[in-house]
Amino acid sequence: MTTIGTPGPVSLDLGGRTALVTGAAGGIGRACALRLAAAGATVRAVDRDAAGLEALAADLPDGTGGSIEPRALDLTDLDAAERAAAGTDLLVNNAGLQLVRPIEEFPPEVFHQVLTVMLEAPFRLLRGALPHMYERGWGRIVNISSVHGLRASPFKSAYVAAKHGLEGLSKTAALEGAPHGVTSNCVNPGYVRTPLVERQIADQAAAHGIPGERVLADVLLADAAVKRLLEPEEVAEAVAYLCTPQASFVTGVSLTLDGGWTAH
Numbered sequence: 001m002t003t004i005g006t007p008g009p010v011s012l013d014l015g016g017r018t019a020l021v022t023g024a025a026g027g028i029g030r031a032c033a034l035r036l037a038a039a040g041a042t043v044r045a046v047d048r049d050a051a052g053l054e055a056l057a058a059d060l061p062d063g064t065g066g067s068i069e070p071r072a073l074d075l076t077d078l079d080a081a082e083r084a085a086a087g088t089d090l091l092v093n094n095a096g097l098q099l100v101r102p103i104e105e106f107p108p109e110v111f112h113q114v115l116t117v118m119l120e121a122p123f124r125l126l127r128g129a130l131p132h133m134y135e136r137g138w139g140r141i142v143n144i145s146s147v148h149g150l151r152a153s154p155f156k157s158a159y160v161a162a163k164h165g166l167e168g169l170s171k172t173a174a175l176e177g178a179p180h181g182v183t184s185n186c187v188n189p190g191y192v193r194t195p196l197v198e199r200q201i202a203d204q205a206a207a208h209g210i211p212g213e214r215v216l217a218d219v220l221l222a223d224a225a226v227k228r229l230l231e232p233e234e235v236a237e238a239v240a241y242l243c244t245p246q247a248s249f250v251t252g253v254s255l256t257l258d259g260g261w262t263a264h
């Protein structure tokens with residue numbers, strides 16, 4: 001069979017593109033910002049942690065094709081979030097937070113905050129970004145979901161609810177964006193070596209009534225076939241792939257990086 005007009009080997013050139021990455025001061029967001037800048041993008045790095053953003057910009061290796069523009073912003077300011085997304089070609093919805101607590105003890109104000117940052121802010125960022133993407137006939141939306149966008153775990157009601165909602169938002173954006181050259185996908189990591197997971201170990205120890213040192217093997221990696229944490233840079237490579245020309249037919253999907261967790 002002859003294929004006509006298919007792109008060549010996987011490579012990513014984002015020269016002339018503007019990307020926005022939320023939660024860029026740490027963990028996965030930081031790795032994504034550096035990866036997209038390495039591909040040549042001008043990266044608007046959004047986080048409420050202004051010092052972390054300055055450190056990110058300072059850590060951009062010399063000779064990198066793209067650049068980092070720190071934008072200190074609390075995403076609970078939804079109007080500001082929408083405005084910040086105007087004029088972007090790529091949007092990585094990544095900022096997140098976690099609280100591990102049984103539903104009957106889960107503080108309602110934290111539930112509200114988690115849903116605001118992890119579901120409503122991505123919606124508002126999409127609203128801000130899509131007009132420019134549609135105008136240019138090209139755009140990439142990558143939503144950092146989680147295995148918890150596909151499966152539930154006890155004690156994570158707000159997080160699981162937000163991630164399941166994000167999956168639906170991502171698929172809707174895929175359907176609406178397709179005629180405009182815009183793809184929308186989720187990336188669904190298992191446990192990644194980031195500050196969010198390090199903080200969770202103490203929380204999980206309390207919730208499950210076990211010592212902290214047993215949490216990694218007995219709770220976090222209990223159902224994973226590959227018994228290690230994922231590295232943020234591995235997530236960033238999956239994000240980069242979804243931004244390549246070769247991935248233009250990949251939309252509305254959830255790319256799971258979970259070491260076999262959901263294979264059970």
Ligand SMILES: NC(=O)c1ccc[n+]([C@@H]2O[C@H](COP(=O)([O-])OP(=O)(O)OC[C@H]3O[C@@H](n4cnc5c(N)ncnc54)[C@H](O)[C@@H]3O)[C@@H](O)[C@H]2O)c1
Pocket residue numbers: 022023024025026027028029046047048049052073074075076093094095096097117144145146147188189190191192193194195196197
């Ligand atoms: N670490 C994991 O194991 C893992 C697994 C699956 C999915 N994820 C998802 O990946 C994303 C990033 O997680 P991470 O592990 O890198 O976390 P992290 O805590 O290292 O980084 C999250 C970033 O989001 C920022 N943030 C939080 N609330 C904000 C707000 N209101 N306004 C602006 N910025 C805000 C924080 O300041 C922080 O820099 C999250 O959506 C998380 O759910 C993480």
